[in-house]
Amino acid sequence: MPTPLLSDSALLLTIAIAAVVAAAAIVALVGFRLSRSYRELGTEAEHATFAALHSAAAAGEQLRNGLEPAGALKASRQLRTLLNCAAFAMTDDDRLLAWDGTGAAAREPESGVVMALAAKALSNGRTQVARLDVETRKALGLPLDGDLKAAVICPLKVESRAVGTVIILSKTPSAGLVRATNEVAAWVSAQLELAELSSSRTLLAEAEVRALRAQISPHFIYNSLNAIASFINTDPQRARDLVVEFADFTRYSFRRHGDFTTLAEELRCIDRYLLLENARFGDRLQVSLQIAPEVLSTVIPFLSLQPLVENAVRHGLEAKVGKGLVQIGARDLGAYTEVTIEDDGVGMDPEQLRLVLGGHHDGSHVGLRNVDARLRQVYGDDHGLTIDTGLGHGMLITMTVPKNQPGHDA
Amino acid sequence: MNPAIGYTALILVSIATTMIGFYGLRVSRTTSDFYVASRTVRPWWNASAIGGEYLSAASFLGIAGLITISGIDALWFPIGYTAGYLMLLFFVAAPLRRSGAYTIPDFAEARLDSSAARAVTSVLVVVVGWFYIVPQLHGASLTIRITTGLPSWVGAAVVVAIVVLTVVTGGMRSITFVQAFQYWLKLTALAVPAVFILLMVAGPGTPAPLPGGAELFPPAGPLTADSTYRTLSLMVALSFGTLGLPHVLVRFYTNPDGAAARRTTLIVLGLLSIFYLFPTIYGVLGRVYLPNLAADYTDATVLLLPGKLIGGLGGDILSALVVAGAFAAFLSTTSGLVVSLAGVISQDMLGGSVKGFRIAALFAAVVPLGVALMTDSLALAGSVGLVFAFTASTICPLLLLGIWWRGLTDAGAVAGMLTGAVLCGTAIMWGARLDEGAPLREVLTQPAAWTVPAAFLVTIVVSRATKHRTSATMSRFMTKLHVPERPLAVKDPRG
Numbered sequence: 001m002p003t004p005l006l007s008d009s010a011l012l013l014t015i016a017i018a019a020v021v022a023a024a025a026i027v028a029l030v031g032f033r034l035s036r037s038y039r040e041l042g043t044e045a046e047h048a049t050f051a052a053l054h055s056a057a058a059a060g061e062q063l064r065n066g067l068e069p070a071g072a073l074k075a076s077r078q079l080r081t082l083l084n085c086a087a088f089a090m091t092d093d094d095r096l097l098a099w100d101g102t103g104a105a106a107r108e109p110e111s112g113v114v115m116a117l118a119a120k121a122l123s124n125g126r127t128q129v130a131r132l133d134v135e136t137r138k139a140l141g142l143p144l145d146g147d148l149k150a151a152v153i154c155p156l157k158v159e160s161r162a163v164g165t166v167i168i169l170s171k172t173p174s175a176g177l178v179r180a181t182n183e184v185a186a187w188v189s190a191q192l193e194l195a196e197l198s199s200s201r202t203l204l205a206e207a208e209v210r211a212l213r214a215q216i217s218p219h220f221i222y223n224s225l226n227a228i229a230s231f232i233n234t235d236p237q238r239a240r241d242l243v244v245e246f247a248d249f250t251r252y253s254f255r256r257h258g259d260f261t262t263l264a265e266e267l268r269c270i271d272r273y274l275l276l277e278n279a280r281f282g283d284r285l286q287v288s289l290q291i292a293p294e295v296l297s298t299v300i301p302f303l304s305l306q307p308l309v310e311n312a313v314r315h316g317l318e319a320k321v322g323k324g325l326v327q328i329g330a331r332d333l334g335a336y337t338e339v340t341i342e343d344d345g346v347g348m349d350p351e352q353l354r355l356v357l358g359g360h361h362d363g364s365h366v367g368l369r370n371v372d373a374r375l376r377q378v379y380g381d382d383h384g385l386t387i388d389t390g391l392g393h394g395m396l397i398t399m400t401v402p403k404n405q406p407g408h409d410a
Numbered sequence: 411m412n413p414a415i416g417y418t419a420l421i422l423v424s425i426a427t428t429m430i431g432f433y434g435l436r437v438s439r440t441t442s443d444f445y446v447a448s449r450t451v452r453p454w455w456n457a458s459a460i461g462g463e464y465l466s467a468a469s470f471l472g473i474a475g476l477i478t479i480s481g482i483d484a485l486w487f488p489i490g491y492t493a494g495y496l497m498l499l500f501f502v503a504a505p506l507r508r509s510g511a512y513t514i515p516d517f518a519e520a521r522l523d524s525s526a527a528r529a530v531t532s533v534l535v536v537v538v539g540w541f542y543i544v545p546q547l548h549g550a551s552l553t554i555r556i557t558t559g560l561p562s563w564v565g566a567a568v569v570v571a572i573v574v575l576t577v578v579t580g581g582m583r584s585i586t587f588v589q590a591f592q593y594w595l596k597l598t599a600l601a602v603p604a605v606f607i608l609l610m611v612a613g614p615g616t617p618a619p620l621p622g623g624a625e626l627f628p629p630a631g632p633l634t635a636d637s638t639y640r641t642l643s644l645m646v647a648l649s650f651g652t653l654g655l656p657h658v659l660v661r662f663y664t665n666p667d668g669a670a671a672r673r674t675t676l677i678v679l680g681l682l683s684i685f686y687l688f689p690t691i692y693g694v695l696g697r698v699y700l701p702n703l704a705a706d707y708t709d710a711t712v713l714l715l716p717g718k719l720i721g722g723l724g725g726d727i728l729s730a731l732v733v734a735g736a737f738a739a740f741l742s743t744t745s746g747l748v749v750s751l752a753g754v755i756s757q758d759m760l761g762g763s764v765k766g767f768r769i770a771a772l773f774a775a776v777v778p779l780g781v782a783l784m785t786d787s788l789a790l791a792g793s794v795g796l797v798f799a800f801t802a803s804t805i806c807p808l809l810l811l812g813i814w815w816r817g818l819t820d821a822g823a824v825a826g827m828l829t830g831a832v833l834c835g836t837a838i839m840w841g842a843r844l845d846e847g848a849p850l851r852e853v854l855t856q857p858a859a860w861t862v863p864a865a866f867l868v869t870i871v872v873s874r875a876t877k878h879r880t881s882a883t884m885s886r887f888m889t890k891l892h893v894p895e896r897p898l899a900v901k902d903p904r905g
Contacts, residue, residue: 070882073878293586293664294451294585294586294663297663299510333764333767334749334753334756334757335512335753335756335767404510404511404512404513406511406516406519406520406887409890
């Protein structure tokens with residue numbers, strides 16, 4: 001029988017040594033960590049400061065969205081430990097948002113009772129100290145023989161307007177506690193002002209998108225009406241059809257609701273647009289389409305494709321001699337939909353295009369810049385337009401949008 | 411079998427699949443055809459595509475194989491595979507289409523507003539997908555071995571290579587038409603030989619004698635507690651499992667709206683019912699005419715029967731047709747799964763770029779190839795059944811409760827999915843190690859009957875306990891799921 005490489009006892013020994021080494025390493029690591037953290041914490045006073053700052057930072061995080069119940073509850077827990085009081089509550093200007101209490105005050109009382117306490121502070125904007133009589137204590141669900149007899153109510157002010165209150169319950173309202181509560185209320189108010197600021201920043205961004213919302217170009221209206229006029233005597237039926245198409249086109253582009261639409265609807269609008277342009281260009285304008293049916297329901301910003309097609313027709317083909325071809329394609333790229341608009345027109349100097357897109361140049365390609373800006377605004381800087389062009393080489397515009405957009409309804 | 415048949419069929423199917431993938435939509439259209447282009451896919455097309463993607467190796471080869479071994483009991487498989495679509499029709503199809511979420515992780519994130527729930531769902535979807543691809547590759551190995559005599563690994567490798575190549579080069583992007591073509595190819599590949607075989611066996615001429623006094627329809631075995639439990643558990647797995655299959659759900663987004671999604675599902679039910687007639691015919695005849703098939707060859711019943719019963723050039727041609735159909739089954743299901751998995755992997759791990767999608771596609775296909783090469787094939791229908799059990803215990807509670815119960819919270823969903831995954835995974839692994847006749851073997855090898863209720867229960871209890879975690883956007887999302895949408899503007903209002 002051949003001798004095994006390691007006998008049983010040797011194997012056991014190896015395992016034992018490995019285990020000891022591993023254990024020693026873990027102990028050393030934990031010890032190192034602990035010694036470091038003690039060294040960093042410093043004196044007891046410093047420790048207390050750190051703890052207070054930590055609670056404040058954690059609570060501030062929760063108030064980032066303004067006064068709303070879930071965040072207020074989490075913030076209340078942090079702030080109650082900071083003030084070390086029996087109960088800590090937050091209200092907005094008409095209801096109780098969060099109640100965090102210990103022991104006798106653990107149960108959340110009716111919103112109306114708390115608001116009755118808060119009413120005075122809300123109306124005059126000053127800190128109130130209230131003695132809790134038997135009736136109020138009963139209503140708050142506190143034991144009648146307990147010693148929680150005082151409440152401090154501080155208003156929360158945003159731009160000197162009271163938007164809510166902070167309420168604490170304690171045995172006796174010492175001057176120190178009242179002052180500390182005041183400071184906490186001032187700090188919460190500051191957080192709320194920050195939240196207001198960030199929400200107005202969001203509103204601003206939305207307003208910007210709305211302002212950028214593409215508008216039907218005046219040239220197009222003028223040209224279409226002229227083209228239709230030229231058919232009125234020679235081909236009244238066609239003129240009538242064109243007027244109806246024109247009406248439908250304007251109805252779509254003037255619609256007020258929603259900043260988003262589906263690729264299918266946008267393509268339909270492009271179809272009307274091209275029918276009208278065809279009345280002017282006749283055979284000179286050729287169009288070819290390659291649309292993957294899977295992506296037709298992709299949500300895209302309202303009127304984000306039509307300006308690109310209009311750009312291809314007006315700047316690419318109008319100046320060109322002879323026939324011109326516009327190719328529109330949509331492909332499925334897994335998580336994204338890619339839409340391409342290509343024309344074989346006169347193209348553009350890339351350097352000039354850069355100036356136009358950068359907004360440094362009030363050129364004739366306002367439509368392109370507008371769409372590019374909106375796409376960046378909505379989907380981030382990675383989703384701007386990609387444009388390949390050169391003088392005399394036509395233009396290829398590529399737009400990539402994510403298929404999954406839970407926040408956007410078409 | 412003549413190796414030339416195998417090679418020809420394999421090459422033809424691969425070329426046809428790739429060509430349709432690449433050139434299916436390269437038809438130039440002029441403005442006058444604009445409406446045609448912007449019209450969405452018709453429910454018929456989409457239903458064919460779902461059928462094409464769904465009918466995998468298990469349906470094409472596995473069911474006939476199981477009937478050959480275990481007789482009438484195996485008929486529950488096609489019933490269950492189809493019944494799953496009834497559940498899909500009733501509970502999931504339309505709301506999910508309206509949700510606008512493109513993958514199950516997207517749905518989880520939108521419904522629960524939690525990135526943790528999304529991460530857990532993503533991992534489960536990838537695991538389910540991988541284990542669903544493995545039996546496809548086993549089927550390919552078996553088919554290659556039998557038809558060409560090449561070693562087993564060639565089949566799996568060929569399927570993975572073709573799928574990865576087409577997905578990576580973009581050939582599968584407009585996948586609807588490829589998959590629709592695959593359904594009709596599969597149906598033809600089974601139906602035409604079946605008709606010839608039936609004519610041979612029971613035609614107007616002299617019927618071929620039944621060999622060795624065998625019976626076409628042997629009496630069913632006695633009903634025991636074990637067999638009742640097994641059947642019940644299987645039905646739970648198959649009917650709830652279909653709800654969570656990633657590649658099937660993605661297809662519904664090709665429908666323009668919720669109503670079309672329902673119509674599509676109804677047509678799918680019809681298409682599947684027709685399809686499953688044929689594996690049953692093969693299975694019943696296989697029992698009689700191929701009685702001595704070795705145990706690991708039973709899944710080849712469908713491939714061997716035409717050659718055995720008809721023979722000559724006609725037999726060769728019909729065999730080639732069946733082999734082509736089998737390859738269509740492996741390719742379509744695998745590519746559908748790889749595309750969905752690549753979407754999930756690239757989105758959640760690689761930042762969602764187009765390059766990431768390609769890397770993810772490779773990753774999604776190569777891992778199951780490794781697993782397939784390291785494991786032996788079980789009965790195909792059985793191993794796909796286990797994947798259904800796993801899906802039913804993990805993703806199904808998330809979808810059903812997420813759509814129909816306002817109280818679902820992220821903590822509940824994650825707890826339920828993890829419970830289902832652990833229970834079902836352990837049961838399957840453990841059950842596979844038990845010997846025939848060991849106590850609890852039935853309970854462990856068909857775990858769906860208890861793991862699915864357990865997962866639902868845990869989800870509900872934990873959700874109740876964590877009521878305060880209800881997502882803030884829940885009401886809005888639920889409205890979106892259940893309120894009928896405005897129709898897409900694809901119809902001309904003036905007719």
